[in-house]
Amino acid sequence: MKLTENTIFITGGTSGIGRALAEQLHAMGNKVIIAGRRQALLDEVAAAHPGIEGIALDISDAADIDRVAAQLIRDYPTLNVLVNNAGIMPFDDPSGRVDDAASRRILDTNLLGPIRLTSALVEHLKAQPRATIIHNTSVLAYVPIATNAVYSASKAALHSYALSQRFMLRDTNVTVQEIAPPWVDTDLIKKSGDPRAMPLDAFIAETMTGLASEEPEVFVEAIRALRDNPGLGEHALVHAFNQSLVESPIPV
Incomplete structure (x- = not known):
């Protein structure tokens, strides 16, 4: 994407990756609008x-998405970049009964939220001279973490959706990029300072370089081996990845 002179809407923009992206893009001279559920945090940023x-x-609420999309189109007619960043990551255990309400919250937030919001804005984006849709997925779209099975599945589904959407928009002025973060030290689960987590500032710096490259998928070099999913070796890779976390769990 072009990194300057945009009007950008970022969901989940009050903390973590969303806030860091908002601050960086704002500093580069873009008009940035952020979304979140809590007005106090929006005011703080x-x-x-x-x-x-x-x-x-509330990205999980279809009616609220329609309300905000109409407001954006009315108040920010030059809006040309949408960053679908908002997400939640509750733990679950697919070896037992999975809470249905929690699963619905994850899917409404992480998958249907981006689909609904993009759908509500896509005709407006097509009318801009140049536009970009960015989906924030995860390395867990390719190598799921078993303790967050529904979250991982939601990100795999969003990755698939981005592939289809990119193709369907191929003859328009709207490009689709995907950000696939590794474990970044944010409060998505719990900001812990764990040395295995990538510092947020380093992640943002590498991600901005990737976004500027116009590559369809932006991921940091540290996860290349996981991104290069080894085909029929996938099962052993996923098992080994999750076994390593059993032996040295993520602090919660």
Whole structure:
């Protein structure tokens, strides 16, 4: 994507990767609007970075998405970049009974939220001289973590959706990029300072370079081996990955 002179809407923009992207893109001269469920956090980011604006949005609520999309089209006619970043990552255990309500929250937030929001804005984006849709998935889209099975599945589904959407928009001025983060030290689960987690500032720096390259998929070099899913060796890879976490679990 072009990294300057955009009008950008970022969901989940009050913390973690979303906030860091918002701050970096704002510093580069873009108009940035962030979304989140809590108005107090939106106000906090806006106060810390004058010029960033916030809109309260429950990304899991289809009616709220329609409301906010209409507001964006009305108030920000030059909107040309959508960053579907909001996500939740509850733990589950697929070896036993999985809580249905929790699974629905994950899918409504991580998968249907981006699908609904993109659908509500895509005709507006097509009308811009140049536009970009960015989906924030995860390395767990390729190598799932067994303790967050529904989360991993939601990200795999969003990756698949991005592939289809990119093809269907091939003859338009809208490009689709995907960010596939590794384990980044944010509060998605719990900010812990674990040395296995990539520092947020390092992740953002590498990601911005990738976004500028116009590559369809942006991932940091550290996860290349996991991204290069080894075909029929996938089962052994996923088993070994999860066994390593059993032996040295992520702090929670």
